[in-house]
Amino acid sequence: MKKLATILAILIMSSCSEDFLDLVPESSITTGNFYKTEDHFNQALAGAYASMRASKGSVQEWVMAEMRSDNTHFEFNITNRGTRYAEQEFTDFFMDDVNSSVVANRYNSSYIGIARINEILDQVSDSELSQDKIDQIYGEASFLRALLYFDLVRYFGAVPLYLTAVNGADDAYLPRAPVNEVYQAIINDLENAVNFLNPVSFPQNGRANEGAARMLLADVYLTTKEFPKAESELSKVLQMGYSLLNNYEDVFELSNKNSVESIFEIQYQQGNQGQNSDFLYPFLPLSADVSLLTGINSQNLQGGGWNTPTFEMIAAYEAGDKRLPASVGIVEGTGQIGNLFIDELKSPVNYVPTPGKRTYAFIKKYQNPHALERNTDDNFPVYRYSEALLSMAEALNEQGRPADALQYLNQVRVRAGLNPETTTSQQALREIIASETRVELAFENKRWFDLLRTDRAIAVMNANGEYLKEFYAGESYIPEMSYKVTAEKLLFPIPLREIRIGDLQQNPGY
């Protein structure tokens, strides 16, 4: 008995080692062994950039920033009444509710990026990297965080301000920080970014640089109506070597990704590495054959018909504006909504509908060659040099210097094939700049923010609602209660989940 007990004890002791229980995932890396080397930080930073695709480069972004505005609408598809469709339509209709997954995804995806950045910023200062490297990482991460918070504060107003990484439930619950605190955090981040980021050099590679940070900062100051500060930042941007390409149409060519006109854009690459974009397809009509538009054997029976330019938008282009044919295409065909048989691609310039045909207007800016269905190469622009020029014009005009503003405005107009403006009336110029901004940056997810910034959202969107209801009267799908745009609708609701779990206050009106 004793002998056996001894044998048993040996058996137990010999294999009973803690090593047996210490298993770490071999095929993946964990937070415990990450953030150690320069490579790790480069990877983490790439991950932070990648998060932009799900937030700023997402479906939700064009739904909330473009389709909600007067630039675009959608093709009502009676045959699909799924929640996802309805929620996107409701954003256009100003009928979002607290359950909207569109709004929730936009909110959540921003914070996913912010969490990645917070982790980098927390870890990099304790790292053993060279100071140069730390500065660069610090600068880029700060820029990206500012970009994300800038969207959040404009969409939702006061939002919880997470500026350090969350390690557990104890530090997970933050209240909504007042709007001015959020702006202050954005400005702090951008001031850091401006200091630490590399100056602009060409060719650009898609990383944030000083130019991007100053452009963003200027945008922030325009939004907060601190025009002198905006002017100061923009004046530096204008001296960094950016310039307009000769042809507006060329700006969206694949060969001009990250060109001299580009200040910041979200990077994509077609192919099989999962880096492709696909935002062209939702903009195309629902059709079993869209090869005429894509140039390849392709169909678009899922999720098309969105973000369609309204005819009011098409009319907003002045006669002779080269930007119209570069930005909008018209498709004619037959068949019902849900499956258009595409006959012809037409120019929107002086377009007259062909009797007996269905007409579908689509965003043409991102219609570029690609090899595989739903696998496109286009980047999505965030800031272009023309915006810097228009912002400069706006900043100067708002400071009562319309004459100074003209030169910047006219650079943009002339490139578009239009005559220079000469008016020096501040009010008239304000309208002109707004209109110019609308068409220059059309379909780049700017319009809703521009309407907000210039305090015209309520008036413009109520008018837009009336226009749409009349235009589509015979099709009877725009609900009576839609487009009732009040001040409360200028903010989106905080997602219900966050209200419940985070015990947050809801925006009024929801």
Added chain:
Amino acid sequence: MKKKYASHFRRATRLSVYGIIFQLMLVNFTIAHGAGTQKAISIQKVFIKTAYSDATLKAVFDDIESKTDFVFTFDIKDNFLNERFSSPFKRKSIETILKEISGQSKLAFRQTNNNISVTKSTRGSRVIEVIQVSEDIEIKGKITSFGDKLGLPGVTILVKGTNQGTVTDVDGNFSLSVPDENSTLIISFLGYETREESINGRSIINIELSEDAKGLDEFVIIGYGIQKEREVTGSITSVEADQLEDQPVGQFVQKLQGRMAGVQISQASGTPGGGMAVRIRGAASINAGNNPLYVVDGFPIVGDINTINPNEIESFSVLKGASASALYGSRAANGVVLITTKRAKPGQTSVQLSVIQGVTQVPQRGRADLMNAREFLEDRKAIYEDKIRYEGYTGGIPDLYQNPEAYNGPDTDWYDELLQAGKQNSYNVTLLANKDNFSSATTLGFFDEKGAVINTGFQRFSLRTNNEYKINNNIRVGLNLAPTHQLSRNQATDGYYSILYSAIITPPIFSPNDVDENGNQKVSFTGPGLFTFPNWKKTMMETMDRSATNRLLSNAYFEADFLSDFFFKSSVSVDLGNSKRRVFNPSTAGGIFSPPPKLATGSYSTTDYSSWLTENTLNYSKNIGNHFIDALVGYSAQKFHQENNVLTGTGYPDDEVPWIDAAAIRYGNSNMSEWSLLSMFSRLNYNYMGKYLLSLSVRRDGSSRFGSENRWGTFPSVSAGWIISDEGFMADFSDLSYLKIRGEYGHAGNFNIGNYSQFGNISSTNYVFGGALAQGRSPVSIGNPFLTWETTVGIDLGVDVGLFDDKISLVFDYYDKRTNNMLYQVDIPYGTGYSNIQDNIGEFHFWGYEFGVNARLIENSQFRWNADFNISFNRNKVIQLGTNNTPLGGLGDYSSNIWKTEVGKPIGQFYGYVFDGIYKTQEEFDSQATHVTSSVGTVRYKDINEDGVINVDDKTYIGNPNPKFFYGLNNNFYFKNFDMNVVIAGSYGGKMYYSLAEWTETLEGIFNVEKYMKNRWRSLDEPGDGIIGRTLSGTTAFPRTNQDRLALDGSHLTFKNITLGYTLPEFSKNVSSARFFLSLQNAFVITSYLGANPESSWQGLNGLQEGVDVSPYPIPRTYALGLNFNF
């Protein structure tokens, strides 16, 4: 139901020491040899030359037997064999020798023919008696088992009132001389009833023995051993598999439905080879699952249990109670199912052949009743009329809908199009041999199911061979091997928006055989204002989803009995599995939201895993006077390793080559995961006089899955019982043959949180800089080094009762358990960048009652009827949730997210609006609370919070999917050679959400809909039936949100199986038994529930998300013909 183990204690090889002990305790009579049949000579006349010098009586008897034809029989309990005897060398008559022995050892001898029976002499007279049986009668016969008709070897046959008798040979045959034709035979065999049979002049006596239903001799399998049922103090239910063999099903779990109290089993889907859900005593966990632990021959298995051929299984034991399961420590919280596979019985050699052939068919009951073509067209027309009338629609009524009366096109039942007559064939051959030192049981099986849905099916090839070799009387080694090969063809038939869910709503005006202008079969259909529907039949036929799974379950052991009271066992078990799955979705196949044509996609995935366990146990068991002690210590280590590879391909140029090679774009993923578990465990079972029972156990587990700060846990348990009926004061209650009360307390854990959860995980998040790929990595979860198992602490109080000589036995159990430290993905604000963090928090409280009765209602030689019934009541309540007690769920609009779990309430209830008709008049609309989209004629829900507005705040609890109770009833009838078995299972009081209505009640006019949809509100004058609202744009989404109207009563009573069997009279020496049977599986369902399957549940029996019927793979009715042959 009870398990009768003693008859073949050898099966439980690990505890064969028990077998030996109990054999000695229970076998009263030992027959030295088969008695001779020739006419005997009197002992006075037989002389031998012999000498004995201090020989034992055993040696003396052996000597006499070896030199004469005489055979001694005696009662081993009399215990005289070791007495010594001496006698000088001399020629003596046997009588003389026996007289000498008699004088010395006070024994009495009685000669009957060649048989000399030995008894203790009580009186001085006639110690030697010789009965000259001139008219000795030769009889012979065969003893078979009632259950499987196999010959029973080793059965004792005694002539009543004598010690004369014999034992059966390996085939169950015997022959015997009896003193007269009115003698009575006593036939007894361990674990079987003891029968008395009058000879009545017969010379051939064939007898079937039933397994003994009485409590005395029954054993149950418990964790790491077996125990006499009588002495069990934990709550355990067991079932013997041979009771289940006639059911034509592919999975053993299906056979257990309705059989065991406290074990809820649902067939949530009829998918071949899948769809079963098991939940023991209402177990639920937020994240760690509630599947029980399955232990096959002592090996806790990790992978799929459905690869096990049901015919390999001999018995099931379900450990339900807190202490019964506690020995499995950190994996025991959801209960433990112990599965024992077949062993050969001692002396048994037989070949068993079983064939079942069946056809399957989907019953009509419960299919959705949608509009036919004409109704559909009329309905569309009405929708357009309303559009024109109310919404200023100017497009006119499409031509297709203008004249429904004249329609003469297809009228397709899309559901029916996807069904076929299925088949189910099962073949099993079992070879059993237990001779000399070697025992072997081999089962070879083939199961083939052609699904009731087109292009689905399942096949399993299986082999199991269990072998044991006795090196000597004390040492045994064994090797069990069970390879299986399984093939399945599946389609997306289950879950939300599955093909079956979606196909139903396809308009009947389309036919799968429709062709396009080029004469090709159409791949999709659409019409004015209609959704675009794939050609489901084409999709089903052309989509490929094939899986192949190989598995090897193996187990090798060494066991030794030593020092008479000790038993040691060392084993190594290995479970190896790999599966591959190949999917190809051609361009012609699609889903409801992705109609074809579209780009073909494909994937090829493989999974390889290995799980090994090494285990050493040491037992000590001893009777010391009235004390019985059984102690166990053990140690085990288990490790699981899995590798997954997935290749996906898109950009196929065409549908010609379905392999990934043909894809233009290919993605690959490859990863691995592991876990390990170290355990030490110990148990002490003690009883005093067999009636005061006590059991103590403790297990210590260390797991790699838990945080470095909280790696080891201890799981103690204690249980006790008292057999009151054994007390003297109970002697007056003679009808009460057995009464035991028992109680238990124990801790058990649940470790199913996935691997590496304690770490914050980092995922690949690549990006592009300057046109070049940049490797990116980002955290996707927050780690928690304090993570540990969830603990369930429970008590159980039980009573076991036997009445009327155990003709009726009753079991009652009450349990109460609390699960705390729940492994919980605590929802945290998304502002953190994560939706949740893994933590141990939260508490559920479970309690319930179980009652079982087993009765031998009628027993006579012509007709027998026995029945058992069980019923279980499970209740639960949420005590604590995440950090702020934030409720789980309750946020969604549709049934995919209908559940809400909140503190103070039962787990996982339906949450939604309360239906209150429609606003039939303008006045109703103006005076009542409305939703933002409401209008006259639209749905009205109740304004629960009475604030005058209908919105999310008016949602409330609209039903509990958990039944108030569930039950099973099982009846067996035997009449002459016929037998009949009826298995009923059901539940009462649970709600089922009829999710299909979210689509079959759409008002947009894009789908085909229920027939009653035409009774919708059309105008103030035509308000319809007050249930369905109008089709006005912008108002049609709200009527589809979760509402009590669709939370239907799921109570049901299902005739799971009806079998009628006939056993052929013996017709050949080569066939020991032959039986035919007809079996009807899923015979019929009695329910008021609208859908086909009241057991349907999208998420199975997972506790938090039960009872949503998403129209899964239908459960076919199977008509089967079977036959069993034993050779």
